[in-house]
Amino acid sequence: MADAVTTATLQNWLRRAAQALSENADYLTQLDSAIGDADHGTNMNRGFTAITAKLDAGSPADIPALFKTVGMTLISSVGGASGPLYGTLFLEMGKNSPADGEMNAADLEKALRAGVAGIVARGHAEVGDKTMVDALDPAVEALSASVASGATAAEAVTAAAEAAQKGSDATEPLVARKGRASYLGERSAGHIDPGSVSATILLRTMSEALTESAG
Amino acid sequence: MADAVTTATLQNWLRRAAQALSENADYLTQLDSAIGDADHGTNMNRGFTAITAKLDAGSPADIPALFKTVGMTLISSVGGASGPLYGTLFLEMGKNSPADGEMNAADLEKALRAGVAGIVARGHAEVGDKTMVDALDPAVEALSASVASGATAAEAVTAAAEAAQKGSDATEPLVARKGRASYLGERSAGHIDPGSVSATILLRTMSEALTESAG
Amino acid sequence: MKKLINAPATVLADALRGVEAAHPELEVDHENRLVLRPTAGTEGQVALVSGGGSGHEPLHSGFVGPGMLAAACAGEIFTSPTPDQMLAAAQKVNTGAGVLFIVKNYTGDVLNFEMAADLAGDEGIETASVLVADDVAVEDSTWTAGRRGIGGTVIVEKVAGAAAAEGRPLAEVAAVAEKVSKASRSMGVALTSCTVPSAGKPSFDLPEDQIEMGVGIHGEPGRTRKPLASAHDIAEELVSSITADLDFTGGPVIALLTGLGGTPLIELYVVYAEVAAALEQRGIEVARSLVGDYITSLDMAGCSLTLTLADDEVLRLWDAPVNTSGLRWGA
Amino acid sequence: MKKLINAPATVLADALRGVEAAHPELEVDHENRLVLRPTAGTEGQVALVSGGGSGHEPLHSGFVGPGMLAAACAGEIFTSPTPDQMLAAAQKVNTGAGVLFIVKNYTGDVLNFEMAADLAGDEGIETASVLVADDVAVEDSTWTAGRRGIGGTVIVEKVAGAAAAEGRPLAEVAAVAEKVSKASRSMGVALTSCTVPSAGKPSFDLPEDQIEMGVGIHGEPGRTRKPLASAHDIAEELVSSITADLDFTGGPVIALLTGLGGTPLIELYVVYAEVAAALEQRGIEVARSLVGDYITSLDMAGCSLTLTLADDEVLRLWDAPVNTSGLRWGA
Numbered sequence A, B: 001m002a003d004a005v006t007t008a009t010l011q012n013w014l015r016r017a018a019q020a021l022s023e024n025a026d027y028l029t030q031l032d033s034a035i036g037d038a039d040h041g042t043n044m045n046r047g048f049t050a051i052t053a054k055l056d057a058g059s060p061a062d063i064p065a066l067f068k069t070v071g072m073t074l075i076s077s078v079g080g081a082s083g084p085l086y087g088t089l090f091l092e093m094g095k096n097s098p099a100d101g102e103m104n105a106a107d108l109e110k111a112l113r114a115g116v117a118g119i120v121a122r123g124h125a126e127v128g129d130k131t132m133v134d135a136l137d138p139a140v141e142a143l144s145a146s147v148a149s150g151a152t153a154a155e156a157v158t159a160a161a162e163a164a165q166k167g168s169d170a171t172e173p174l175v176a177r178k179g180r181a182s183y184l185g186e187r188s189a190g191h192i193d194p195g196s197v198s199a200t201i202l203l204r205t206m207s208e209a210l211t212e213s214a215g
Numbered sequence C, D: 001m002k003k004l005i006n007a008p009a010t011v012l013a014d015a016l017r018g019v020e021a022a023h024p025e026l027e028v029d030h031e032n033r034l035v036l037r038p039t040a041g042t043e044g045q046v047a048l049v050s051g052g053g054s055g056h057e058p059l060h061s062g063f064v065g066p067g068m069l070a071a072a073c074a075g076e077i078f079t080s081p082t083p084d085q086m087l088a089a090a091q092k093v094n095t096g097a098g099v100l101f102i103v104k105n106y107t108g109d110v111l112n113f114e115m116a117a118d119l120a121g122d123e124g125i126e127t128a129s130v131l132v133a134d135d136v137a138v139e140d141s142t143w144t145a146g147r148r149g150i151g152g153t154v155i156v157e158k159v160a161g162a163a164a165a166e167g168r169p170l171a172e173v174a175a176v177a178e179k180v181s182k183a184s185r186s187m188g189v190a191l192t193s194c195t196v197p198s199a200g201k202p203s204f205d206l207p208e209d210q211i212e213m214g215v216g217i218h219g220e221p222g223r224t225r226k227p228l229a230s231a232h233d234i235a236e237e238l239v240s241s242i243t244a245d246l247d248f249t250g251g252p253v254i255a256l257l258t259g260l261g262g263t264p265l266i267e268l269y270v271v272y273a274e275v276a277a278a279l280e281q282r283g284i285e286v287a288r289s290l291v292g293d294y295i296t297s298l299d300m301a302g303c304s305l306t307l308t309l310a311d312d313e314v315l316r317l318w319d320a321p322v323n324t325s326g327l328r329w330g331a
Ligand SMILES: Nc1ncnc2c1ncn2[C@@H]1O[C@H](COP(=O)(O)OP(=O)(O)O)[C@@H](O)[C@H]1O
Pocket: A032, A036, A037, A039, A040, A043, A044, A079, A080, A081, A082, A083, A085, A119, A122, A123, A124, A125, A130, A131, A132, A133, A178, A179, A180, A193, A194, A195, A196, C078, C079, C080, C106, C107, C108, C109
C-alpha cells in the first residue's frame, strides 16, 4: 500500500534529517547565539550523527524499537534542553507505534501526538512560550486535520511541516517564557527560536521521505 | 655673569623637562611598546611630576641639594630601570656640583660627566648597547669639546643636545644588549630606544633653559 | 577565533586528559566524562554529584575532592551532560548513604538530572536534588523557566560538601544545600562576549564602549546594554541589584567575586574594593570572601558577584576543610 | 581599552584596597604599597621579600603568607617598585634572621633591589638576594642583561618560603632559592597582546592567525611570530625549547603551566594534556604540577610553561604547608 510508512521510510527520514541538521548546524547555532548559548546546531548535529552511526551499525527490529533507539541515542548524546526533549519525543513515539512493521497516516498522527505531548509533559511549555512546541503543536494539529480529511500520510506530513514552518516563523516577535531565551526577557523578541527551526527541519525531512516513498 | 648657571636656571630646566616629558609621554610609551613594556612615558612623567611638586613645595638651598632632591625623588617615584638610572645621574651630578650657588660651563661638564659615569657604573651599558647611554655619552663628549673650545654653557649644552639627538637616532638599527629590549634579540633592531629619547629631551630642555637665561 | 585547543570537537576530551595528568589524586572516567574523587574514606557519607556544560572551569571538576563534590559530570561546552553520565557518576560514588544532585537551573540541566534521578531510583540509589537559581538579572516567575544558577553554585557545593563530610544523612545535606541556595543571589557583567569553540565566533558583538549588565555564564546576552562604566559604578550596580532582591543586612555574608575567564585578577581586586565599600555603606557584614576565577564563561571578560546570607552553621561548614584543585583550605 | 578599573592611574591603589578587603589576614601598607603577613609566630625565621611591577597577579601579593613570602612590594603596572618600598618591607618583616630578596632578572628590578639592599645594610638589616632568570626564549650571554625571570619565580618563592619556615639561616635559605632558580626553565606563548592601562591600547598587534612564541610577561614582543598552531604543536615547542636548554631526564620535575591572564582554565588543561604527553615521551617524570593562573601578564591570552628539576629536598619543601591566597595546601 502506497500510504504505508515502513521502517525503511523512517530510516530514510532520519538520514535526511541528519543531513539537513548538519547542513543547518551553523544556522541553528547562529539563531541560538542571539537568544541562547550558541550550541543548538552543534547539539542536534551531534545527536543525529550518533543516530546515523547507530543505523549504519544495524537496523532495529521494528518501528517501536527504531524510535526507542533514536530516543535513547538523543538522550545519551545530545544533552542540553533539546536532548531530553527530542529524546522524549522519540521514546513516546516508540511507545505509541504499531509493532507490525508499518504505520498508516492515523498511526503516524497518534505517534506524533503522543511524542509532542511527551515534550510538553517534560518541558511544561505552551504554545506562545517561544520553543519547539510552537512548531510542533500546530504541526500535530495540521496532521490531524489532514488525516481526518482523508489525506495520505505523505500529504498529511507535508501539511504538518508547513504548519511547523509557520509556527516557527511566528516565534520571532515573541518574548520567551521557557528555555534559555527566557532569561533575556524582552530582549528575546525579534529572533526566531532555534528549537522551532530544528523541529521544522524534522517535519520537513519526514515529509520529503514520505513523499519520496509514496511517489 | 651671563654664562653662570644658577639654581633658578636649573629649576627652569627641570620644569621645562617635566613639561616636555608630559607632552611626549605617549610617544615615549609607544617607543617602549615596540621593544619594551609600554611604560617609559608613564614612568618619566610620574617622576618629573613628583619633581615639580617638590619644587613647588620649596627650593633646595643650593645646586648639590637640588640635584640630590631630584635624584632621590626619581629613585623613590619612578621605579623600573629608568628610575635608578636617572636617579643616579642626578645624585652624581649633585655630588659633583659646586655648593656656591652657580655653575659655569666647566662645572656643568664635570657634573654631567660624573652623572653619566654613574649611570654606566650602575647599568653597565656601553655605547652601542641601545640604551640612554647612546644619547648621553656623545652628549658629554660634545659638551667637553664645546667647553674646551671656549663655548658658553648655553652653547655647549646646545651642542650636547644635538649630539644626544644624533646618538638617539642612531639607536634605531641597533640590536639591544641591555635593558628589556635585549630580550628581543634581533627583533629589537628597527626601533629607537625610548630611554635615549628621554635623555635627549633632558638635554634639549636644558639647552632651552640655559639659552633663555643667557639671552 | 584564537584558542589554545586542538580542535573544537575535542576540547572537552582533551581538557579531561589534562585534568587527569594534573591531578593524580582524582579519577577521570573518559568514557562517561566524569571527574571523581576516590570513595575510600567516604563510606557512609552522602555523595555530592554535580555537573553541567563545560566552559565554567574550575566549576565543577575543580571542586571534586574531600569536603566538596564526589563527582562532576562534564557536558559539552555550555551543554548539560546526559542522564547516563549522571547515573554512572551516582553508581560510582554512592557508598550507600545516597547521592545529592546539585543542579544549576537551566532547562537542559534540570531535565537531564530529572531523568538521571529516575534512572538512579531504578537502580536502587537514593537521590535528592537541589536547584541553584540565584541570578537576580533574570525575573523570577512561575510562568517562566525561572532564574539561572550561577555563582551560588560554588557556595552550595562547598557548604553541602562539608555537611556530607560530617556524615549527615541525605535529607539533612539536601536541606543545608537548599538553605544556602535560597540565601544566595548573584549578578554578572560582561565586557566582552565569549567565543564558543564550535561556533568559532563571539556569541554577541559588543562595541568597545559598551558593556552587558546581567549576563549569565553561557554567552547569552545580558538584560541591558550600557556604556562602559567605572569599576565603582559597576560594583554599585551589582550590589544594588542583589541587595534589592534580598535583604542581606540581617546576618554575616559570604561574598564571591568571580572572574568570567578573560579578566585578570588585578581587575577583580579593583572591583572587589568597590564591592566591599558598597556593602559596608549598606551595613552588610562580609564574614568570608573569595576573589578569583571560580565559575567562568570560557574567555568572557567580566565578573559576577554572589552574596550568600549565612548563619553560624553555614559559616562553620564554609570553614570546614576542603581539598580540591579549585578550593582548598584546612587540608 | 575595556577594563574593570576606575582610572589607569589608580589601578594599583584600588587593587591594593581590594586585596585588603578580601584578605583580612594580611596587612596592606598603602603608602609603601606593600602586602605583608603578620610577623607574629615567625620570630627567628628568615623573611622573604619579593616584588616587582604589578599586573602579574597572583604573583607576588597572592603568595604572601605562612610558608611563602613575608612581604610583596608592588610597583606600578610592569614597573619595578622602588628601593624605599623594599626597604620599608625589609624593616617591617625582619625578625632578626635577615631578609631574602627574590628578584626577577629585569634591569629595573635588579637595580632597585640592589639599592634597597644597600639601604637595608645601612640600617643593619642582613640581606641576601636571589635572581630568577629562567626564560629560555632569551639568549643567555654575559654581554646582555641575561634572561628574564618568569614562572620559575613561583617555584623559588614556594620552596624558599618553606626553607625559611623551617627556621634555616639566611645563607641556607638563599642557597636553596639559588638551587631552585638554577634548576628552572620557562617558555611562554601569547595569542594576544596585553593592554597596559596607562597606554590604553595593546602593546603589540597580532593578527587573528598569528601567535608570538617566547613572550615574557610584560607585553614585550616574543622571539618569533608564527601561524596559530594546535595546542599539541604549541606544547611540543614549549617543551622542546625548555628541554633543549636543560636536561630534565635526571630527576623528578615540578611542572607549572600558568595562564597569562586572559586564557581560561579549560584551555590550560588542554595544553597541559599535551605537555604531560610530550614530557612522558621524553622520559621526564613530573612529580608535582600546577595548572592555573600563577604569574600573568594583565589580560594577555596565552600560557607559559615552567619546569624545575627537583631533588628530595626540593620536593619536601614544595610539599610543606603553605597558606596564601594564591597557593594553599597542608594548612
Ligand atoms: N521547556 C521547554 N520546552 C520545550 N522546548 C524547550 C524548552 N526549553 C528549551 N526548549 C527548546 O530547546 C531549544 C534549545 O536547545 P539547545 O540549544 O540544544 O539546548 P540548551 O538551551 O540547553 O542550550 C530552544 O530553542 C527551545 O526550542
